[in-house]
Amino acid sequence: xxxxxxxEVPGKRIVxxxxxxxxxxxxxxxxxxxxxxxxxxxxxxxLKGYTELLEESRKxxxxxxxxxxxxxxxxxxxxxxxxxxxxxxxxxELFAYGxxxxxx
Amino acid sequence: MDDxxxxxxxxxxxxxxxxxxxxxxxxxxxxxxxxxxxEREAINRGFLTVTFEYxxxxxxxxxxxxxxxxxxxSVDHFKRFLAGLRNIVGGRIKAYETILDRGRRExxxxxxxxxxxxxxxxxxxxxxETSQLANGRANNGTAGVEVLAxxxxxxxxxxxxxxxxxxGLTRPAVPxx
Numbered sequence: 001x002x003x004x005x006x007x008e009v010p011g012k013r014i015v016x017x018x019x020x021x022x023x024x025x026x027x028x029x030x031x032x033x034x035x036x037x038x039x040x041x042x043x044x045x046x047l048k049g050y051t052e053l054l055e056e057s058r059k060x061x062x063x064x065x066x067x068x069x070x071x072x073x074x075x076x077x078x079x080x081x082x083x084x085x086x087x088x089x090x091x092x093e094l095f096a097y098g099x100x101x102x103x104x
Numbered sequence: 105m106d107d108x109x110x111x112x113x114x115x116x117x118x119x120x121x122x123x124x125x126x127x128x129x130x131x132x133x134x135x136x137x138x139x140x141x142x143e144r145e146a147i148n149r150g151f152l153t154v155t156f157e158y159x160x161x162x163x164x165x166x167x168x169x170x171x172x173x174x175x176x177x178s179v180d181h182f183k184r185f186l187a188g189l190r191n192i193v194g195g196r197i198k199a200y201e202t203i204l205d206r207g208r209r210e211x212x213x214x215x216x217x218x219x220x221x222x223x224x225x226x227x228x229x230x231x232x233e234t235s236q237l238a239n240g241r242a243n244n245g246t247a248g249v250e251v252l253a254x255x256x257x258x259x260x261x262x263x264x265x266x267x268x269x270x271x272g273l274t275r276p277a278v279p280x281x
Contacts, residue, residue: 002167004169006229010159010167010258012167042129043181044134045134046177047176047177047178050176051250084250085235
């Protein structure tokens with residue numbers, strides 16, 4: 001499955017469009033990570049626990065998008081976009097969407 | 105008397121000590137991070153990283169896939185304190201500018217590292233997204249800021265890092281329907 005954030009796949013030709021595919025996940029931080037991040041918050045800098053958490057979540061959102069794209073028979077997703085929104089205190093939604101296409 | 109001194113310590117001395125510790129540690133970590141960023145940026149200088157759809161005019165490119173790099177950063181207690189003061193009079197909050205700068209540069213470097221690992225010669229149409237993480241504890245403001253850098257990793261025909269300049273630039277043709 002090829003992913004690109006451009007309206008096309010460079011070096012390939014789009015032969016069919018399948019419409020929008022989406023993938024999302026809502027994650028809450030766990031207590032252990034929260035405490036560590038709270039300590040790290042004192043000195044500032046990177047909060048590794050959160051970086052990893054969001055990375056995993058985003059990966060899952062992409063996976064879900066790719067699964068949906070596969071189910072409609074696409075072999076690439078173009079113009080992929082991300083959006084993050086805090087749905088509640090301490091929880092975040094990670095959302096990935098794009099256009100499923102077939103390239104040759 | 106003992107009770108009073110205990111209260112003084114917990115209510116004034118401890119937070120002040122925390123701010124002082126945060127000032128020194130935060131400043132040390134920030135200097136180290138900026139030095140690290142400069143070194144890694146110097147290495148990546150030749151790596152094609154552009155914010156538009158780039159396709160060299162003299163050959164076909166191969167798409168490897170979506171490349172991402174992300175980081176969650178937060179400011180230290182001292183800077184948060186300074187920014188709080190700054191909020192009263194308004195104006196430029198330098199303390200927050202550096203943390204966002206660090207976050208963005210780190211995210212781009214991580215994206216470039218991911219692209220190198222995947223065998224790309226460059227990343228095109230790079231986008232940067234910043235989002236604030238809400239904290240579970242209501243009185244503490246934000247938990248941090250997440251910066252995400254992403255773009256399409258490509259392999260250029262021929263040798264790596266060829267044609268990194270804007271010369272020979274063409275807009276890709278509109279794909280046939």
